[in-house]
Every structure is written in C-alpha cells, then in structure tokens.
Amino acid sequence: MIPQPSKLAMVPFVSVENMMKLVNEIGVAEMMQGIATYIEDDFRRWPEFDKTPRVAAHSEEGVIELMPTSDGETYGFKYVNGHPANMARGFQTVTAFGLLARVDTGYPILLSEMTVLTALRTAATSAMAAKALAPDGATTMAMIGNGAQCEFQALAFQKILGINDLRLYDIDSSATDKVMKNLANLGLTLTKCSSAEEAVQGAQIITTCTADKQYATILTDNMVGAGVHINAIGGDCPGKTELHRDILLRSDIFVEFPPQTRIEGEVQQLDADHPVTELWEVLTGRAEGRKSAKQITLFDSVGFATEDFSALRYVRDQLEATGHYQNLDMIADPDDPRDLFGMVQRAKG
Amino acid sequence: MIPQPSKLAMVPFVSVENMMKLVNEIGVAEMMQGIATYIEDDFRRWPEFDKTPRVAAHSEEGVIELMPTSDGETYGFKYVNGHPANMARGFQTVTAFGLLARVDTGYPILLSEMTVLTALRTAATSAMAAKALAPDGATTMAMIGNGAQCEFQALAFQKILGINDLRLYDIDSSATDKVMKNLANLGLTLTKCSSAEEAVQGAQIITTCTADKQYATILTDNMVGAGVHINAIGGDCPGKTELHRDILLRSDIFVEFPPQTRIEGEVQQLDADHPVTELWEVLTGRAEGRKSAKQITLFDSVGFATEDFSALRYVRDQLEATGHYQNLDMIADPDDPRDLFGMVQRAKG
Numbered sequence: 001m002i003p004q005p006s007k008l009a010m011v012p013f014v015s016v017e018n019m020m021k022l023v024n025e026i027g028v029a030e031m032m033q034g035i036a037t038y039i040e041d042d043f044r045r046w047p048e049f050d051k052t053p054r055v056a057a058h059s060e061e062g063v064i065e066l067m068p069t070s071d072g073e074t075y076g077f078k079y080v081n082g083h084p085a086n087m088a089r090g091f092q093t094v095t096a097f098g099l100l101a102r103v104d105t106g107y108p109i110l111l112s113e114m115t116v117l118t119a120l121r122t123a124a125t126s127a128m129a130a131k132a133l134a135p136d137g138a139t140t141m142a143m144i145g146n147g148a149q150c151e152f153q154a155l156a157f158q159k160i161l162g163i164n165d166l167r168l169y170d171i172d173s174s175a176t177d178k179v180m181k182n183l184a185n186l187g188l189t190l191t192k193c194s195s196a197e198e199a200v201q202g203a204q205i206i207t208t209c210t211a212d213k214q215y216a217t218i219l220t221d222n223m224v225g226a227g228v229h230i231n232a233i234g235g236d237c238p239g240k241t242e243l244h245r246d247i248l249l250r251s252d253i254f255v256e257f258p259p260q261t262r263i264e265g266e267v268q269q270l271d272a273d274h275p276v277t278e279l280w281e282v283l284t285g286r287a288e289g290r291k292s293a294k295q296i297t298l299f300d301s302v303g304f305a306t307e308d309f310s311a312l313r314y315v316r317d318q319l320e321a322t323g324h325y326q327n328l329d330m331i332a333d334p335d336d337p338r339d340l341f342g343m344v345q346r347a348k349g
Numbered sequence: 350m351i352p353q354p355s356k357l358a359m360v361p362f363v364s365v366e367n368m369m370k371l372v373n374e375i376g377v378a379e380m381m382q383g384i385a386t387y388i389e390d391d392f393r394r395w396p397e398f399d400k401t402p403r404v405a406a407h408s409e410e411g412v413i414e415l416m417p418t419s420d421g422e423t424y425g426f427k428y429v430n431g432h433p434a435n436m437a438r439g440f441q442t443v444t445a446f447g448l449l450a451r452v453d454t455g456y457p458i459l460l461s462e463m464t465v466l467t468a469l470r471t472a473a474t475s476a477m478a479a480k481a482l483a484p485d486g487a488t489t490m491a492m493i494g495n496g497a498q499c500e501f502q503a504l505a506f507q508k509i510l511g512i513n514d515l516r517l518y519d520i521d522s523s524a525t526d527k528v529m530k531n532l533a534n535l536g537l538t539l540t541k542c543s544s545a546e547e548a549v550q551g552a553q554i555i556t557t558c559t560a561d562k563q564y565a566t567i568l569t570d571n572m573v574g575a576g577v578h579i580n581a582i583g584g585d586c587p588g589k590t591e592l593h594r595d596i597l598l599r600s601d602i603f604v605e606f607p608p609q610t611r612i613e614g615e616v617q618q619l620d621a622d623h624p625v626t627e628l629w630e631v632l633t634g635r636a637e638g639r640k641s642a643k644q645i646t647l648f649d650s651v652g653f654a655t656e657d658f659s660a661l662r663y664v665r666d667q668l669e670a671t672g673h674y675q676n677l678d679m680i681a682d683p684d685d686p687r688d689l690f691g692m693v694q695r696a697k698g
Contacts, residue, residue, distance in 0.1 A: 106430020
C-alpha cells in the first residue's frame with residue numbers, strides 16, 4: 001500500500017470558492033469589521049513585527065510583489081500583482097494569495113486566495129484609519145475611482161464609521177453604474193457625479209482609488225477644503241500617485257511603514273525627510289491623530305504586510321467553525337525526516 | 350446556479366503525491382539530469398535574470414526565506430525554511446513550495462511542492478557545477494553528512510559524472526545505514542567510514558552536506574589534498590559554515606550569486622573582496638573553470654533562486670504529458686474584472 005501523507009503534510013487551503021462562501025456566511029461588512037479588529041490589534045503591537053518593504057519585481061506591464069512579515073511566532077507573506085493594463089484584457093488588475101507558517105518549525109499552516117481577501121483588508125484598513133483621523137460626525141464620502149475596490153470601501157466605511165452618503169465618480173461612467181447597482185438597497189444614498197470636482201462637494205472624506213500606473217492628478221489643491229480626511233489608496237507604486245503635491249503640503253500625513261511609503265506612496269513627491277506620522281503611533285496613543293476640525297488629514301495608504309498577516313489570521317480563526325477549506329498535500333513529511341529519498345522510492349508502491 | 354470559476358482562475362498544483370509520481374515515472378536520476386539541463390540553460394543566460402539575494406526571516410529555531418527571480422517573461426519564487434532542530438522533533442529540516450507566474454499579467458501558472466523538488470535541484474546543480482570543475486576521470490566521492498540530501502547527490506553525480514564509488518560518513522551512523530540501504534543495488538560501491546578523515550581517503554570529490562546552524566569544521570585543512578573538488582552545500586546561512594578557513598585560502602572558489610554567497614556561504618569567513626568566480630561565467634566560457642590537475646576547486650553553493658526557477662520550468666514542461674497535477678481555484682476571476690464585489694455577491698447563488 002502506498003503510504004498516505006501524515007497530518008503534518010497537509011496545509012489548509014482556502015480557494016476563491018471557499019473564500020466567497022466564508023464572506024457570504026459572515027457577511028461582507030461584518031467580515032471587514034472583524035478583519036479591521038485584527039488589523040488594529042496588530043498595529044497596536046507594531047514593535048513586535050519583523051518589518052521590511054515589500055520585494056517588488058517591476059516590468060513594463062506591472063509589478064509582482066512579495067510581502068513578508070513575522071511576529072516571532074507566526075510568519076506570513078502575500079504574493080500580489082498589480083497590472084493596470086489587465087482590466088482591458090479581461091484580467092484582474094490585482095490578484096493575490098497568501099500564506100501563514102509557524103516560525104518555530106517553518107511549516108505552513110494556511111494557504112489562502114487573497115484577491116478577495118486583499119479587497120477586504122484594504123477597505124478594513126482604510127476605515128480603521130479613518131476612525132482615528134476623519135472629522136467627528138462625518139456622513140459623506142466622495143469616491144473617485146469606482147473599480148474593484150470601491151464597493152468594499154463603501155461598505156467598510158458604512159459599517160465602521162456610519163458613512164451613508166456616497167458621491168461617486170469614475171472616468172469610465174460604466175464603472176460608476178456597476179457600483180450604483182451593486183450597492184443599491186443597502187441603506188446608502190448614492191450620487192453619481194460627472195466630475196471629481198462635483199464628487200467632493202460636501203464630502204468630509206475623500207477616497208481616491210484609481211489604478212493608473214503613472215503620476216496622475218486625481219485631486220487638485222482647490223478641491224480639498226479644510227477639515228477633510230483624504231483616504232488615498234490608489235497610489236501604491238514608485239511613479240504612481242493621485243494627489244497634487246500642494247495638497248500634501250497642506251495636510252498632516254499618516255502612513256503605515258515609512259520606508260515603504262516613501263518609495264511608493266503620495267509622499268514620494270516630497271523630500272525624504274518630510275514629516276509623516278506612523279499610524280501605529282496614533283492607535284497606541286504615542287502620537288496625535290486629528291487635532292482640530294480644520295486640519296486636513298491624509299492617510300497615504302500603500303498596503304503593508306502586517307495587514308495581510310492580520311487578514312490571514314482572521315481567516316485562519318474562522319476555518320474550524322465554518323469548514324470552508326480543503327487540505328492540500330503540500331509538505332513532504334517522511335516518517336524518518338532524513339529519509340526523503342526513501343519516501344519517494346516507497347511511493348512507487 | 351452558482352457561476353463556475355473560469356479557466357483563468359485555475360492554477361495547476363503539483364502536490365507531494367503528484368511530485369513523487371512524476372519523479373518515479375521519469376526516474377530520479379533521469380529527472381535530475383533533465384533539471385540540470387534546465388539549470389545550466391538558465392545559468393548560460395544569467396544576465397537576462399532579475400537577481401536579488403533571498404529575503405530571509407531568521408529566528409532562534411531557523412530561517413524562512415523567499416527566493417524570487419524573473420527572466421522578464423516568467424516570474425518565479427520559492428518559499429523555503431531551514432530548521433536544523435526539526436529533525437529531532439520529527440519534522441523535515443527543509444520544506445518548500447514554489448510558484449511560476451506570467452510577468453505580463455502577474456497571473457500564477459504553476460504552484461508546486463518543492464521539498465522533494467529542492468532536493469532534486471540542489472543535487473542537479475552540484476553535479477552540473479562539478480562537471481565543469483571536478484578533475485577529469487574522477488571516480489570516487491566522499492560524502493560527509495548523510496541526511497535527506499545525500500542519496501540525491503549520489504545519484505546525480507553517478508548519472509552526470511559517472512561517480513560510482515562513494516565513501517560515506519555521518520556523525521550519526523544510522524544516517525549512513527539509511528543511505529547504504531537506499532542506494533544498494535544501484536551500481537554504486539558504498540563504503541561506510543568511521544570518520545570524515547577516513548571518508549576523504551582517495552576521493553577526488555568531497556561533498557559536505559551537514560545541517561548544523563553554526564560555524565562547524567567538517568573539513569580541516571590537512572584533509573584536502575591537491576586536485577580535489579569540494580562540493581560544499583551545507584553552509585547556507587549567515588553563521589553556518591562547514592570548512593576551515595585555511596581550505597578556502599588554498600582553493601579557487603566558484604559561487605552562484607556573489608551578493609548572496611558573501612553573506613551565506615563559506616566565503617563569509619573571508620574578506621568581502623576575496624576573489625570568487627561566478628559559475629555562469631565558467632559555463633559561458635567567460636572565465637576558466639579547472640585550470641590544472643593540482644588545483645583545489647570549491648563550489649561554495651548556497652542555492653540560488655534561478656535554480657528553483659529552472660526546476661519549476663522543468664516540472665511545468667512535464668505536466669501536459671504526465672497529467673500529474675490538479676487545478677486549484679486560486680485566482681478570483683470575475684466576468685467583469687472591475688466587478689469583484691458582484692462576483693462575491695453572485696456566489697450566494
């Protein structure tokens with residue numbers, strides 16, 4: 001008889017199908033709220049993490065990145081691509097998968113799709129940061145860029161901040177139509193706008209989420225009034241920004257991990273020593289978040305490895321109760337660990 | 350009806366079970382010979398590759414590494430751990446898996462176990478390098494360290510260099526017994542030795558492959574005679590070496606990728622500017638390999654990302670003919686790539 005793989009050889013895998021089952025069982029907004037809690041918990045213990053800027057392989061068409069981190073007990077990484085031209089070819093701009101492993105043995109303990117999960121964690125991070133930075137009593141958000149990330153942002157801000165009024169604009173109006181349709185009947189007031197200028201009218205929060213891999217100016221200086229919180233999530237590569245530099249000079253800027261954001265974020269337009277505040281310092285009370293009603297706060301978000309780590313931790317904690325995973329025979333585990341060769345030979349049967 | 354994932358969403362996955370089927374169908378030695386050809390082809394086009402030292406997360410117990418590379422058309426990376434204490438706990442010291450993806454879209458095209466495959470590619474690389482560096486007419490190899498990698502090294506050297514005489518030593522004699530048993534009746538003359546000194550007697554090639562994560566002295570200077578080729582594969586971490594420094598000073602040293610080997614290899618014992626020759630230069634005729642019968646050549650191998658890339662390319666090229674894989678639903682691929690949210694909603698059925 002051919003020996004069966006041991007339990008150690010098996011890694012729980014969450015496919016796209018199982019991730020969608022998980023999301024629909026828990027609820028999109030509820031799951032983002034849960035993930036936001038994990039992300040915030042991990043930001044609060046920031047010094048415990050092994051942090052490094054992501055390792056990027058750039059090409060003309062896009063970028064492929066590995067984003068590792070570790071808290072000393074668990075190691076995680078995400079594989080993610082960003083290919084702005086993909087959409088026109090019928091592919092996703094961003095696809096991803098991720099892994100958790102035990103630091104003490106190096107054995108993987110979770111493999112998961114992360115295309116859907118990245119959308120959830122990005123929106124959860126944005127809303128979690130906005131909770132600390134947006135003006136009190138905010139009700140209205142402008143959303144510029146209505147692509148794959150838009151609905152997730154909308155529902156995370158609704159759930160976590162109570163934002164019920166959305167002003168939508170996209171250079172491609174069919175993208176806005178898609179969002180209007182997907183978010184109908186969810187308790188949101190949706191306004192389709194014909195320009196970014198129109199979208200920002202009356203908004204206390206502005207979310208920019210476009211996918212061009214270039215310097216773009218989605219927001220100009222005159223569009224941003226006093227007291228606004230800007231949630232800038234589209235600029236996340238060297239050479240890719242969304243905001244006019246003058247906005248940055250008027251804003252207090254909050255970032256995830258400065259060594260990565262200086263390269264990839266909106267702040268790549270500024271001097272390398274331009275002051276920024278780290279989000280974890282705000283969340284732990286070491287630094288102030290919003291100080292006044294007139295202040296412009298900018299969360300210059302590029303996405304950091306700990307956020308994926310937190311999202312994977314969340315997913316892992318749901319597996320047992322939901323059963324939405326399969327076991328993959330991914331780790332060779334011979335009876336005698338020195339006898340890898342013998343294991344291969346014995347598999348001949 | 351719940352929509353089924355598209356073809357784009359599917360990534361071929363080679364499990365441990367399928368990898369063993371593949372190895373046994375092709376034959377261990379034949380597969381290593383095939384992989385060696387792919388590795389050599391990729392070393393010959395070395396300048397085409399995007400090369401970076403691996404990204405390591407060190408802990409007290411071991412290391413977890415990501416090893417990415419790209420040839421501009423295909424991107425690949427390996428996840429690999431190295432935990433010397435694992436063996437005593439019934440775990441593998443090294444486990445691994447890897448991925449290939451298209452650079453133009455960022456979409457994965459292969460996910461594969463690499464614990465078994467790493468053993469094959471490491472041995473294939475050693476034999477491929479020895480073909481260029483070992484003395485002509487070599488018949489005898491000393492093998493110090495008889496763990497999981499040993500049999501693969503033996504069979505690769507037999508197949509590719511015609512080495513039929515093996516002198517085996519391990520600090521744990523049961524490891525040697527395991528190798529003697531596994532390699533019986535394969536046309537090899539096997540001698541169990543009671544010391545490293547005894548093992549190197551009459552050997553033209555010395556392979557050191559031990560797993561201690563520390564500075565060790567497996568070979569001392571007096572043990573290495575003129576004309577020998579040393580295949581040093583166990584020293585592959587900062588702080589982990591196998592050879593006495595004096596041997597290095599008498600040897601011509603050949604390496605894979607200097608920025609990585611300077612940190613991890615035997616040469617970490619030497620000055621940062623100590624001369625080394627890159628293997629790709631030897632294989633393309635830009636640099637000389639072995640110059641004389643008396644020269645000591647040392648392949649200070651730490652394992653490089655292109656070798657994994659080559660091995661994954663080889664595996665991918667066998668999939669269609671052998672069928673030894675399964676499709677994993679790993680990439681979210683909505684009909685409208687901007688409509689990730691709608692895809693999740695529609696999965697409710």
